[in-house]
Amino acid sequence: MLSRIANSLFWMGRYLERAEHTARYARVHYCSSLDAPLVQKKEFVMESSLNLSGLLYEYKKAHGTLEDEKVLYTITLQESNPLSIRACVNSARENARGARDSLSSELWESINRFYHYVNNYSEADLNDKGIYNFTDKVVENCAIVNGYVHKSLIHNEVWSFIHLGMHLERANQITRILIAKTNDMGKAATQKLGKVVENYQCVTLLKSAEAFDMSRTYYKAVPNYHDSLEFLILNNDFPRSICYNLTRMGRYLDRINHSKLQEKDSLEFTVGKICATLHYLTIQEIEGDVLIFLNNMLLSINKIGELIEKKYLNY
Template sequence: MLSRIGNSLFWLGRYIERAEHIARYTKVQYVSSLDAPYAQGREFVLESILDMIGISYQYYASYSQLTDEDVLFFVTLDENNPLSIHSTIGYIRENARGARDSISLELWEAINRFYHSMNNYTVVKLHNEGIHEFSQKVEENSSVLKGCIDNTLMRNEAWMLICLGIHMERAIQVARILITKVKDIEKIDPAKLGGPVENYQWTTLLKGAESFDMNKRHYKANPNRRNSLEFLMFNQAFPKSIAYNLDVVHKNIQQIAFHDEKGSNSLDFMAGKLAGQFKYTTIEETEKQVTEFLTSTLDKINQMANKLLEKHLIY
């Protein structure tokens, strides 16, 4: 496979997953401020959305203050923001076009429907329908795309590269969500920690990662710091946990082989070491330094992604 096509397939997977997570997190955080205004102020929520996506600096370069309309537009429809959902959907189609001969007609048509339906979204429509409706459409279309990937593609290198992108991006996004919410909770008045206000933050964390229901079923208890962090970091059976996704990343790298590169500097070694770290680390070892642990994890995933691009997918 040409490096150019491999690059497009890898980024196709990443952008599909990125659009979905940004949309869901924005929806959950913003709607929660309407449902429970005393649990978290509107400014608190808007800052959280910008921090999770990593666009606070870019936002303040264009806007002087936080407002609902400006933040939601910047995150969703702003063509000048390369990390907006609108821009990300454009990247999905662009990369699909670059690998058109390697994907199915069904997937290509689903991507086109997604692109054109969201490309016709206007600021007025966003205002009238609300962020919940907009984000729901992004999530639903992302699910359709992933259904086409699973059900219409041969299990070959093209499929594995898309999956590699999806699971690597999912690990990154879940880590970013965890870091952001832990920092959000650190801003809460210490007198309110351990009570309903803090517990509500763990609930929004889990809903932002589409894991609230499974967490409650698994622990048979309400969300708290310990079970929320453990579930999204180390649960080997839950498909949104970092541990699960790093294991899938390692397996995909092994299957693709990447010219059978060996040694401690190989992608296989890097992915296996990181997946093993999450397999054999407990919440007790990391809970007190969770932000530092997750930041280090993000750095390692990004190093792995950069190595993959530089050595195998550059063109």
């Protein structure tokens, strides 16, 4: 396979996953803020959403005050913002178009339809129908595309590179969500807001990762911060935990890699080492300083991305 095609497939996967997470985070936070405990100001939620996409600074520079409609527009439809959902979907489709000849017609059509949907959605539609309608459709379209990735392609290199992109991005997004929520909770704690707020924050955290129902089933208890962290970082069976995604990446890399030698600091070695560490880590060891752990994790994930690029994607 051409390196350029591998690069397009990898980034197609990343952008699709990024669009999905941004959409879900914005929806969960906005909707839960509507009936939040009194002190959970909407402003607080807006700030959190912007923070996740790394847009807070840019937004404040441009607009100053946080207004519902402006914030939502920035996150969802603003094309000039390279991190908006629309920009992500455009980039995903652009990459798919560049690798069109290695995709199935069904997969390509599903991405193309998604693209037309997002681009026909106007600012007026957004103000009219509200954020729920749009983000819900985005998440749904991502599920359709994922379905075609899974069942209409040969499970070969093409498939592996799309998945590498998706898992890398998902690990990245989950880590960022955890950082954003840990920060939110830190703010809440200094204001001595108590158990109700912790519980509320944990529910939105889990929902943002599509993990609320499964964590209830797993822990059989009202969510708390300790369990939520453990679930999203260390659970090896849940597709939205950091550990799960990195383990999967290890498998796809093995599938692609033809050489059986494993050099120290090679891509496969690095991923294997991080996975092994995660498999034997307990949540108590992390809890000491969650933010340091998460920030280091983010650095490791970015490092993996760079190694993939260096080994396979340069052209």
